[in-house]
Amino acid sequence: MEALTAGISLPEVLLLWLVVVLAAVLRAFTGFGFALAAMPVFALVMPPTEAVVLSASLTLAVNLLTVKSYWGVFPLRPLMPMLLLAGLGTWVGANLLERFSPAQFRFWIGAAVIAACALLAFYRPRHHRHGPWLGGLTGMASGLLNGAFAIPGPPVIVYAMAAEPQPARSRALLMTFFLGAALMALAAYASAGFVTTRAPWLFLLAFPAMFLGDKLGFWLFDRYGGRLYRRVALLVLFAIGASIMFA
Numbered sequence: 001m002e003a004l005t006a007g008i009s010l011p012e013v014l015l016l017w018l019v020v021v022l023a024a025v026l027r028a029f030t031g032f033g034f035a036l037a038a039m040p041v042f043a044l045v046m047p048p049t050e051a052v053v054l055s056a057s058l059t060l061a062v063n064l065l066t067v068k069s070y071w072g073v074f075p076l077r078p079l080m081p082m083l084l085l086a087g088l089g090t091w092v093g094a095n096l097l098e099r100f101s102p103a104q105f106r107f108w109i110g111a112a113v114i115a116a117c118a119l120l121a122f123y124r125p126r127h128h129r130h131g132p133w134l135g136g137l138t139g140m141a142s143g144l145l146n147g148a149f150a151i152p153g154p155p156v157i158v159y160a161m162a163a164e165p166q167p168a169r170s171r172a173l174l175m176t177f178f179l180g181a182a183l184m185a186l187a188a189y190a191s192a193g194f195v196t197t198r199a200p201w202l203f204l205l206a207f208p209a210m211f212l213g214d215k216l217g218f219w220l221f222d223r224y225g226g227r228l229y230r231r232v233a234l235l236v237l238f239a240i241g242a243s244i245m246f247a
C-alpha cells in the first residue's frame with residue numbers, strides 16, 4: 001500500500017486528489033493557475049523539490065494530452081520570442097535576482113499584479129495587439145520571476161488579457177506558453193537533480209485526478225467561457241497577486 005501511495009498517507013492522498021482536481025479545473029477554464037493553486041498543498045505532503053517536479057510534470061502531461069484542443073487556436077510565431085526570452089530570463093533570474101530581498105520583491109510583484117487587474121477591469125482589447133518586443137519583454141519578465149521565485153505566470157497572464165479580446169485565443173496563448181514553460185522547468189529540475197525515483201510514483205498517483213479536473217474544466221469553458229472567462233480570470237489573477245503580495 002505504501003508503494004502504491006508513494007509513502008503518502010491515505011488522508012494526504014485524498015487531499016492531494018482534491019486539490020489537483022480543483023487546480024486542474026481552474027487551469028482548464030482559464031488557461032493558468034494550476035501551480036499557484038496546487039503548490040501550497042503539495043508542499044504539505046512532500047518536500048519542495050518533489051512538489052515542483054510533480055507540478056511541472058502534471059502540467060506538461062495534461063498539456064500534451066489535450067494539445068489538439070488548443071494548438072493552432074493561437075499562432076505559434078508570436079510566442080517564439082516570448083518562449084526564448086523566458087528561457088534566458090529563467091537562467092538570469094536564478095543567478096541574479098536572489099540578491100534582492102524575496103519578501104520585498106514579492107510585495108511589489110503582487111502590487112503590480114493587483115494594479116494590472118484594476119486596469120484590465122476597465123480596459124478590454126478590441127483588436128489583437130501583438131509584437132515581438134512586447135512578447136519578448138513579457139517572456140523575459142516571466143522567466144525572471146520563474147528563476148527567482150518560481151512564479152512565471154503573472155506577466156504572461158496580463159499580456160494575454162491585454163492583447164487578446166477573444167477568450168479562446170487568450171486561453172490557448174496561455175496553455176501554449178505554459179506547455180513550453182513546463183518543459184523548460186522539468187529540464188532544469190532534472191539537471192539540478194530534483195527528479196528522483198519517487199517522481200514517477202507521485203505522478204501516477206496524481207494524474208487521474210488531473211485528468212478528471214481537466215475534463216471538467218474544459219466542459220465548463222465550452223459552456224460558460226464566453227460569458228464568464230474574463231471575470232473569472234481577473235478574479236483568479238487578483239487572488240494570485242494578493243497571495244504573492246502577502247505570502
